Amino acid sequence: MIRLRKWLRKKWKQLVGTVAYSLAQYEQNQSLRNEVHLFRLFLVTVLMVGLACGVVDEAYASSATWIYTDEPVAQQKGAERTTKQLAIVIDDFGNRMSGTDEMLSLPVKLTVAVMPFLQTTAKDAEQAHRLGHEVIVHMPMEPKHGRASWMGPGGILTSLSDQEIEQRVNKAIDAVPHAVGMNNHMGSKATGDKRVMRIVLKVCKERGLYYLDSKTNYHSIVAEVGKEVGVPVIQNHVFLDDEVSTAHISKQCKLIEQHLRDHAVCVTIGHVGTPGKKTAQVLGKFVPELMKQVNIVPISKLIERQQLQVQ
Numbered sequence: 001m002i003r004l005r006k007w008l009r010k011k012w013k014q015l016v017g018t019v020a021y022s023l024a025q026y027e028q029n030q031s032l033r034n035e036v037h038l039f040r041l042f043l044v045t046v047l048m049v050g051l052a053c054g055v056v057d058e059a060y061a062s063s064a065t066w067i068y069t070d071e072p073v074a075q076q077k078g079a080e081r082t083t084k085q086l087a088i089v090i091d092d093f094g095n096r097m098s099g100t101d102e103m104l105s106l107p108v109k110l111t112v113a114v115m116p117f118l119q120t121t122a123k124d125a126e127q128a129h130r131l132g133h134e135v136i137v138h139m140p141m142e143p144k145h146g147r148a149s150w151m152g153p154g155g156i157l158t159s160l161s162d163q164e165i166e167q168r169v170n171k172a173i174d175a176v177p178h179a180v181g182m183n184n185h186m187g188s189k190a191t192g193d194k195r196v197m198r199i200v201l202k203v204c205k206e207r208g209l210y211y212l213d214s215k216t217n218y219h220s221i222v223a224e225v226g227k228e229v230g231v232p233v234i235q236n237h238v239f240l241d242d243e244v245s246t247a248h249i250s251k252q253c254k255l256i257e258q259h260l261r262d263h264a265v266c267v268t269i270g271h272v273g274t275p276g277k278k279t280a281q282v283l284g285k286f287v288p289e290l291m292k293q294v295n296i297v298p299i300s301k302l303i304e305r306q307q308l309q310v311q
């Protein structure tokens with residue numbers, strides 16, 4: 001009887017493994033993602049109801065809960081060997097820029113930065129969310145060089161009053177559905193201004209958003225003010241496509257690997273728009289390679305890790 005029970009348990013684990021593997025495979029197909037997600041929910045609900053009614057043994061139910069995982073299968077295999085984490089952030093969504101669909105259909109969880117008040121702001125944010133990506137507000141902020149009009153609508157200028165900045169940041173958050181964080185579009189001037197950043201980060205705190213400092217200004221004071229205000233701040237390490245050529249973007253991907261050899265986490269930022277299609281193409285090749293070595297996660301996971309280390 002005990003041997004039979006052991007055998008059944010072994011078979012059960014194999015079955016759960018096969019189901020989880022197949023679901024992860026199906027999930028690679030963008031058009032099936034929602035169905036897979038619903039099916040996972042259905043399976044877990046059945047198991048939990050079974051457990052509550054006493055039909056399913058606790059050991060069976062707990063072994064099956066990992067059916068409900070949102071990590072692609074290649075990542076699960078890599079994840080067993082490493083705790084290193086990489087977040088891939090893609091900026092400048094919100095205007096149906098070139099490469100939008102190519103980026104959103106990459107089989108990996110991206111952090112998608114959507115600009116407020118543009119033609120497809122809500123549409124891009126909704127689509128990204130539906131496909132399982134993390135959404136953040138890509139807040140236009142004043143640069144040191146270039147015209148303020150390049151920022152896009154609703155941008156933060158250092159000449160604005162405290163009240164106006166607060167209002168603009170709140171409106172921008174309202175305009176981007178599902179946003180859980182914020183980063184800056186341009187902003188080499190504004191992110192160096194303590195008064196401005198104190199207000200921006202205060203609103204982030206009130207609205208429960210984290211802040212990703214794109215590091216367009218090497219004298220950025222965002223980390224310092226973030227600490228003061230009590231908002232989790234994380235910084236960018238590698239710009240993927242500051243030069244628009246396949247050779248450069250590929251070189252930057254190698255730089256990510258190098259960075260992760262010496263560090264536990266890495267944040268990289270790419271763009272839709274002029275480099276969009278090229279960057280998506282290089283990532284399409286490079287991401288499966290990276291998944292074997294590190295866990296690719298949204299920024300919120302890096303924030304969780306940071307907060308655990310602080311405690």
Ligand SMILES: [Zn+2]
Nearest residue numbers: 091092185186
């Ligand atoms: Zn931008």
